Amino acid sequence: MKYRSTRGQAPLVSADQALRAGVAPDGGLYLPETLPHFGAEDFAADHDPGALAHRLLAPFFAESPLADSLAGICASAFDFPVPLVTPDPAEPGLQVLELFHGPTGAFKDFGARFLFRAFDAIARADDPITVLAATSGDTGGAVGCAAEGGRHARAVILFPEGRISAFQERQLCCWRAPVTALRVSDDFDACQRLVKAAFADPVLSTRHGLSSANSISIGRLLPQMTYWARASLEVFNRTGTRPGLIVPTGNLGNGFAALLARACGLPIGPVVLATNANATLSDWHASGQYTARQSIATLANAMDVGAPSNFERLSGFGVDLVEDVVRVDDAAIRQRIRSTHAGSGYIACPHTATALEAYARLTPEQRAGRVWIAAATAHPYKFADAVEPLIGQTLAPPPSLADVLQRPIEVTDIAASLGELAAQLDAGRAG
Numbered sequence: 001m002k003y004r005s006t007r008g009q010a011p012l013v014s015a016d017q018a019l020r021a022g023v024a025p026d027g028g029l030y031l032p033e034t035l036p037h038f039g040a041e042d043f044a045a046d047h048d049p050g051a052l053a054h055r056l057l058a059p060f061f062a063e064s065p066l067a068d069s070l071a072g073i074c075a076s077a078f079d080f081p082v083p084l085v086t087p088d089p090a091e092p093g094l095q096v097l098e099l100f101h102g103p104t105g106a107f108k109d110f111g112a113r114f115l116f117r118a119f120d121a122i123a124r125a126d127d128p129i130t131v132l133a134a135t136s137g138d139t140g141g142a143v144g145c146a147a148e149g150g151r152h153a154r155a156v157i158l159f160p161e162g163r164i165s166a167f168q169e170r171q172l173c174c175w176r177a178p179v180t181a182l183r184v185s186d187d188f189d190a191c192q193r194l195v196k197a198a199f200a201d202p203v204l205s206t207r208h209g210l211s212s213a214n215s216i217s218i219g220r221l222l223p224q225m226t227y228w229a230r231a232s233l234e235v236f237n238r239t240g241t242r243p244g245l246i247v248p249t250g251n252l253g254n255g256f257a258a259l260l261a262r263a264c265g266l267p268i269g270p271v272v273l274a275t276n277a278n279a280t281l282s283d284w285h286a287s288g289q290y291t292a293r294q295s296i297a298t299l300a301n302a303m304d305v306g307a308p309s310n311f312e313r314l315s316g317f318g319v320d321l322v323e324d325v326v327r328v329d330d331a332a333i334r335q336r337i338r339s340t341h342a343g344s345g346y347i348a349c350p351h352t353a354t355a356l357e358a359y360a361r362l363t364p365e366q367r368a369g370r371v372w373i374a375a376a377t378a379h380p381y382k383f384a385d386a387v388e389p390l391i392g393q394t395l396a397p398p399p400s401l402a403d404v405l406q407r408p409i410e411v412t413d414i415a416a417s418l419g420e421l422a423a424q425l426d427a428g429r430a431g
């Protein structure tokens with residue numbers, strides 16, 4: 001399998017090269033040159049998550065150095081439960097796919113764990129990989145956690161001092177080697193500029209094998225197909241009908257993964273995207289015109305995106321690929337968290353609430369005759385400040401997040417200067 005750039009001005013590369021590069025040299029995003037085609041019968045009913053992932057992803061890694069290690073990578077990356085639950089027994093047509101039972105309580109664990117295990121299989125002591133990530137949210141925690149204990153692929157995480165919550169800071173600074181957390185005495189934009197400057201420095205970039213783990217990496221996108229595949233097969237084998245999917249999304253990572261799984265022949269019916277108040281995707285769907293805008297801050301802040309970077313992957317396909325884009329503002333998110341809890345006791349995070357609201361807005365015709373699967377992307381505890389007042393109770397952390405609260409933290413303070421970042425990169429490598 002070869003990968004091409006969405007902009008068509010870069011050479012074809014193998015899977016491991018696409019993973020290492022992140023972005024193609026022409027500035028485009030990598031896409032598989034062809035897609036494998038599966039039928040439901042290709043997946044025996046008893047496949048566990050790791051085995052199913054291996055079967056689905058094997059064609060994407062054919063003829064790459066990762067082909068032989070792929071089964072082991074999948075087994076160790078997807079070793080946590082991914083339950084499909086019925087939040088309200090009175091509404092059996094709505095199932096929720098809980099993607100937050102990984103070690104950092106959000107669905108970013110799927111992509112990050114797969115990517116780091118793949119990086120660790122590609123990297124060598126004399127050809128290291130250093131993932132450099134500027135983060136303000138869920139990604140950094142998932143990256144640090146996924147990198148812990150690796151041999152040749154390490155993570156260096158930069159975050160802005162005083163701009164993230166105490167729990168988020170903890171979740172960035174609690175991971176052991178080869179993970180380094182750097183607290184930068186500046187804002188998030190300065191962290192991003194620093195990362196860009198490091199990538200642009202050929203000496204630093206080569207010496208440390210700098211790579212990225214952002215959501216445009218094909219190494220994060222491909223593994224996200226696996227839970228959509230598994231859940232759709234489960235429903236299809238039970239009901240004989242392709243389920244509809246409702247995907248809370250901002251950057252289109254999760255949304256594009258669902259569409260890609262369907263394009264590979266998985267039994268998936270209509271795909272509905274749920275967004276927060278950021279209107280770029282809903283306007284595109286309504287008008288056929290794509291206009292990027294400034295992002296606005298919402299309760300579902302992991303989806304606060306005004307210019308979805310994965311849109312470039314979707315644009316070749318056209319609007320009719322997506323059944324609908326449902327835009328859910330903060331008032332509707334609050335109301336949905338309240339009413340869901342009052343109706344069934346189910347507790348949703350703000351991102352999950354956008355999907356539940358999108359389900360509630362389906363027409364009776366859209367609902368009839370098929371099961372809909374809505375993704376739950378974060379454990380509500382991660383958004384306790386927003387959720388607790390709405391449901392009138394305090395939330396307890398799940399075991400994985402309680403563990404984060406127990407761990408010792410380690411962090412190094414730096415100024416927003418390339419010299420200081422370079423010194424930290426060198427120090428980490430020596431140690």
Ligand SMILES: *Cc1c(COP(=O)(O)O)cnc(C)c1O
Nearest residue numbers: 249250251252253254302377378
């Ligand atoms: C990252 C994230 C999303 C959105 O992911 P996309 O890549 O934009 O699809 C949704 N919910 C949570 C909790 C997230 O962390």
